Amino acid sequence: MPVRPPSVRLAGLVLPMLAACAPGPRAVDALPADAGPRVAELARMKDANDRLDGRSAGRSAGLIAVTPKPLVTGIGFAAVAGQPGHTLNERRLIAIRAAKIEAMRDLAEQVHGLRLDARTTVRDAVAVDDQIAGAVAGTIRGARLVRVTPKGSDSYEVELALDADAVGYIVKAARQR
Known part of the structure:
Protein backbone atom coordinates (compact mmCIF):
# COMPACT_ATOMS: atom_id res chain seq x y z
CA MET A 1 0.00 0.00 0.00
CA PRO A 2 1.54 3.36 -0.99
CA VAL A 3 2.19 5.84 1.80
CA ARG A 4 0.71 9.28 1.18
CA PRO A 5 2.45 12.44 2.33
CA PRO A 6 0.91 14.17 5.39
CA SER A 7 -0.29 17.14 3.31
CA VAL A 8 -2.43 14.85 1.12
CA ARG A 9 -3.94 13.17 4.18
CA LEU A 10 -4.65 16.56 5.77
CA ALA A 11 -6.31 17.79 2.58
CA GLY A 12 -8.43 14.65 2.54
CA LEU A 13 -9.71 15.52 6.01
CA VAL A 14 -10.13 19.29 5.62
CA LEU A 15 -11.75 19.48 2.17
CA PRO A 16 -14.97 17.63 3.14
CA MET A 17 -15.34 19.93 6.16
CA LEU A 18 -14.92 23.02 4.02
CA ALA A 19 -17.39 21.68 1.48
CA ALA A 20 -19.97 21.38 4.25
CA CYS A 21 -19.57 25.10 4.95
CA ALA A 22 -20.07 26.13 1.33
CA PRO A 23 -23.44 27.67 0.56
CA GLY A 24 -25.87 25.27 -1.06
CA PRO A 25 -28.19 25.90 -3.97
CA ARG A 26 -30.57 28.81 -3.67
CA ALA A 27 -34.27 28.51 -4.38
CA VAL A 28 -34.13 31.60 -6.64
CA ASP A 29 -31.55 29.89 -8.86
CA ALA A 30 -33.81 26.85 -9.29
CA LEU A 31 -36.84 28.84 -10.52
CA PRO A 32 -38.09 28.06 -14.02
CA ALA A 33 -38.04 30.90 -16.55
CA ASP A 34 -41.84 31.16 -16.60
CA ALA A 35 -42.26 31.40 -12.79
CA GLY A 36 -44.87 33.89 -11.68
CA PRO A 37 -44.25 36.77 -9.27
CA ARG A 38 -45.78 34.90 -6.31
CA VAL A 39 -43.50 31.89 -6.85
CA ALA A 40 -40.46 34.16 -7.18
CA GLU A 41 -41.40 35.94 -3.95
CA LEU A 42 -41.74 32.59 -2.15
CA ALA A 43 -38.28 31.56 -3.40
CA ARG A 44 -36.79 34.84 -2.14
CA MET A 45 -38.47 34.35 1.25
CA LYS A 46 -37.13 30.78 1.47
CA ASP A 47 -33.60 31.95 0.70
CA ALA A 48 -33.90 34.71 3.32
CA ASN A 49 -35.13 32.19 5.92
CA ASP A 50 -32.27 29.83 5.09
CA ARG A 51 -29.77 32.65 5.62
CA LEU A 52 -31.38 33.54 8.96
CA ASP A 53 -31.26 29.91 10.06
CA GLY A 54 -27.58 29.77 9.16
CA ARG A 55 -28.06 26.97 6.70
CA SER A 56 -28.60 26.40 3.05
CA ALA A 57 -31.31 24.26 1.52
CA GLY A 58 -31.07 20.64 2.57
CA ARG A 59 -28.18 21.12 5.02
CA SER A 60 -28.08 21.35 8.77
CA ALA A 61 -26.44 24.25 10.58
CA GLY A 62 -23.53 22.23 11.95
CA LEU A 63 -21.71 18.97 11.87
CA ILE A 64 -23.01 17.87 15.27
CA ALA A 65 -25.98 15.52 15.18
CA VAL A 66 -28.67 16.44 17.68
CA THR A 67 -30.45 13.43 19.10
CA PRO A 68 -33.94 13.94 20.48
CA LYS A 69 -34.48 13.44 24.20
CA PRO A 70 -36.00 10.09 25.08
Whole structure:
Protein backbone atom coordinates (compact mmCIF):
# COMPACT_ATOMS: atom_id res chain seq x y z
CA MET A 1 0.00 0.00 0.00
CA PRO A 2 1.54 3.36 -0.99
CA VAL A 3 2.19 5.84 1.80
CA ARG A 4 0.71 9.28 1.18
CA PRO A 5 2.45 12.44 2.33
CA PRO A 6 0.91 14.17 5.39
CA SER A 7 -0.29 17.14 3.31
CA VAL A 8 -2.43 14.85 1.12
CA ARG A 9 -3.94 13.17 4.18
CA LEU A 10 -4.65 16.56 5.77
CA ALA A 11 -6.31 17.79 2.58
CA GLY A 12 -8.43 14.65 2.54
CA LEU A 13 -9.71 15.52 6.01
CA VAL A 14 -10.13 19.29 5.62
CA LEU A 15 -11.75 19.48 2.17
CA PRO A 16 -14.97 17.63 3.14
CA MET A 17 -15.34 19.93 6.16
CA LEU A 18 -14.92 23.02 4.02
CA ALA A 19 -17.39 21.68 1.48
CA ALA A 20 -19.97 21.38 4.25
CA CYS A 21 -19.57 25.10 4.95
CA ALA A 22 -20.07 26.13 1.33
CA PRO A 23 -23.44 27.67 0.56
CA GLY A 24 -25.87 25.27 -1.06
CA PRO A 25 -28.19 25.90 -3.97
CA ARG A 26 -30.57 28.81 -3.67
CA ALA A 27 -34.27 28.51 -4.38
CA VAL A 28 -34.13 31.60 -6.64
CA ASP A 29 -31.55 29.89 -8.86
CA ALA A 30 -33.81 26.85 -9.29
CA LEU A 31 -36.84 28.84 -10.52
CA PRO A 32 -38.09 28.06 -14.02
CA ALA A 33 -38.04 30.90 -16.55
CA ASP A 34 -41.84 31.16 -16.60
CA ALA A 35 -42.26 31.40 -12.79
CA GLY A 36 -44.87 33.89 -11.68
CA PRO A 37 -44.25 36.77 -9.27
CA ARG A 38 -45.78 34.90 -6.31
CA VAL A 39 -43.50 31.89 -6.85
CA ALA A 40 -40.46 34.16 -7.18
CA GLU A 41 -41.40 35.94 -3.95
CA LEU A 42 -41.74 32.59 -2.15
CA ALA A 43 -38.28 31.56 -3.40
CA ARG A 44 -36.79 34.84 -2.14
CA MET A 45 -38.47 34.35 1.25
CA LYS A 46 -37.13 30.78 1.47
CA ASP A 47 -33.60 31.95 0.70
CA ALA A 48 -33.90 34.71 3.32
CA ASN A 49 -35.13 32.19 5.92
CA ASP A 50 -32.27 29.83 5.09
CA ARG A 51 -29.77 32.65 5.62
CA LEU A 52 -31.38 33.54 8.96
CA ASP A 53 -31.26 29.91 10.06
CA GLY A 54 -27.58 29.77 9.16
CA ARG A 55 -28.06 26.97 6.70
CA SER A 56 -28.60 26.40 3.05
CA ALA A 57 -31.31 24.26 1.52
CA GLY A 58 -31.07 20.64 2.57
CA ARG A 59 -28.18 21.12 5.02
CA SER A 60 -28.08 21.35 8.77
CA ALA A 61 -26.44 24.25 10.58
CA GLY A 62 -23.53 22.23 11.95
CA LEU A 63 -21.71 18.97 11.87
CA ILE A 64 -23.01 17.87 15.27
CA ALA A 65 -25.98 15.52 15.18
CA VAL A 66 -28.67 16.44 17.68
CA THR A 67 -30.45 13.43 19.10
CA PRO A 68 -33.94 13.94 20.48
CA LYS A 69 -34.48 13.44 24.20
CA PRO A 70 -36.00 10.09 25.08
CA LEU A 71 -39.69 10.21 25.79
CA VAL A 72 -41.93 8.28 28.12
CA THR A 73 -45.30 7.87 26.42
CA GLY A 74 -48.69 7.00 27.81
CA ILE A 75 -51.69 5.91 25.77
CA GLY A 76 -55.34 6.03 26.77
CA PHE A 77 -58.54 4.85 25.12
CA ALA A 78 -62.20 5.75 25.68
CA ALA A 79 -65.48 4.89 23.99
CA VAL A 80 -67.90 7.65 23.01
CA ALA A 81 -71.09 5.65 23.62
CA GLY A 82 -70.47 5.12 27.33
CA GLN A 83 -70.00 8.81 28.12
CA PRO A 84 -72.63 11.05 29.71
CA GLY A 85 -73.76 13.97 27.60
CA HIS A 86 -76.74 15.32 25.71
CA THR A 87 -75.23 15.53 22.23
CA LEU A 88 -72.84 13.37 20.25
CA ASN A 89 -70.20 16.12 20.19
CA GLU A 90 -70.42 16.52 23.96
CA ARG A 91 -69.91 12.76 24.42
CA ARG A 92 -66.94 12.88 22.01
CA LEU A 93 -65.27 15.65 24.04
CA ILE A 94 -65.85 13.73 27.27
CA ALA A 95 -64.41 10.57 25.67
CA ILE A 96 -61.28 12.48 24.61
CA ARG A 97 -60.95 13.83 28.16
CA ALA A 98 -61.39 10.32 29.61
CA ALA A 99 -58.75 8.93 27.23
CA LYS A 100 -56.40 11.73 28.29
CA ILE A 101 -56.90 10.85 31.96
CA GLU A 102 -56.21 7.18 31.19
CA ALA A 103 -53.01 8.19 29.36
CA MET A 104 -52.00 10.21 32.46
CA ARG A 105 -52.59 7.10 34.58
CA ASP A 106 -50.38 5.13 32.19
CA LEU A 107 -47.63 7.76 32.58
CA ALA A 108 -47.99 7.73 36.38
CA GLU A 109 -47.67 3.95 36.38
CA GLN A 110 -44.44 4.15 34.39
CA VAL A 111 -42.93 6.99 36.44
CA HIS A 112 -44.06 6.10 39.99
CA GLY A 113 -44.71 2.38 39.66
CA LEU A 114 -47.68 0.16 40.37
CA ARG A 115 -48.61 -1.07 43.85
CA LEU A 116 -49.99 -4.60 43.73
CA ASP A 117 -52.02 -6.27 46.45
CA ALA A 118 -52.66 -9.97 45.96
CA ARG A 119 -54.45 -12.61 47.99
CA THR A 120 -54.84 -16.28 47.13
CA THR A 121 -56.89 -18.80 49.08
CA VAL A 122 -55.87 -22.45 48.70
CA ARG A 123 -58.05 -25.31 49.94
CA ASP A 124 -57.06 -28.96 49.54
CA ALA A 125 -54.13 -27.95 47.31
CA VAL A 126 -56.49 -26.12 44.92
CA ALA A 127 -56.63 -22.35 44.51
CA VAL A 128 -60.25 -21.45 45.23
CA ASP A 129 -59.93 -17.67 45.32
CA ASP A 130 -57.33 -15.44 43.69
CA GLN A 131 -57.61 -11.66 43.99
CA ILE A 132 -55.19 -9.12 42.58
CA ALA A 133 -55.60 -5.36 42.87
CA GLY A 134 -53.33 -2.71 41.42
CA ALA A 135 -53.11 0.92 42.46
CA VAL A 136 -51.29 3.86 40.92
CA ALA A 137 -50.61 7.04 42.87
CA GLY A 138 -48.51 9.99 41.82
CA THR A 139 -48.39 13.43 40.28
CA ILE A 140 -47.68 14.00 36.60
CA ARG A 141 -46.59 17.43 35.39
CA GLY A 142 -45.42 18.60 32.01
CA ALA A 143 -47.11 15.92 29.93
CA ARG A 144 -47.36 16.97 26.30
CA LEU A 145 -50.28 15.96 24.09
CA VAL A 146 -48.80 14.08 21.13
CA ARG A 147 -51.96 13.08 19.28
CA VAL A 148 -55.68 12.41 19.50
CA THR A 149 -56.77 9.68 17.07
CA PRO A 150 -60.32 8.50 16.39
CA LYS A 151 -60.43 4.70 16.48
CA GLY A 152 -63.37 3.41 14.50
CA SER A 153 -66.61 5.32 14.81
CA ASP A 154 -67.00 5.12 18.58
CA SER A 155 -63.67 5.55 20.38
CA TYR A 156 -60.62 7.76 20.71
CA GLU A 157 -56.95 7.15 21.45
CA VAL A 158 -54.87 9.83 23.16
CA GLU A 159 -51.07 9.76 23.41
CA LEU A 160 -49.19 11.89 25.94
CA ALA A 161 -45.42 12.19 26.34
CA LEU A 162 -42.95 13.23 29.03
CA ASP A 163 -39.34 14.02 28.22
CA ALA A 164 -36.52 12.72 30.40
CA ASP A 165 -36.06 16.08 32.18
CA ALA A 166 -39.73 16.16 33.24
CA VAL A 167 -39.53 12.58 34.54
CA GLY A 168 -36.43 13.49 36.57
CA TYR A 169 -38.21 16.52 38.03
CA ILE A 170 -41.31 14.48 38.94
CA VAL A 171 -39.28 11.72 40.63
CA LYS A 172 -37.18 14.28 42.54
CA ALA A 173 -40.31 16.09 43.75
CA ALA A 174 -41.92 12.79 44.81
CA ARG A 175 -38.86 11.80 46.87
CA GLN A 176 -38.90 15.12 48.77
CA ARG A 177 -42.38 14.46 50.18
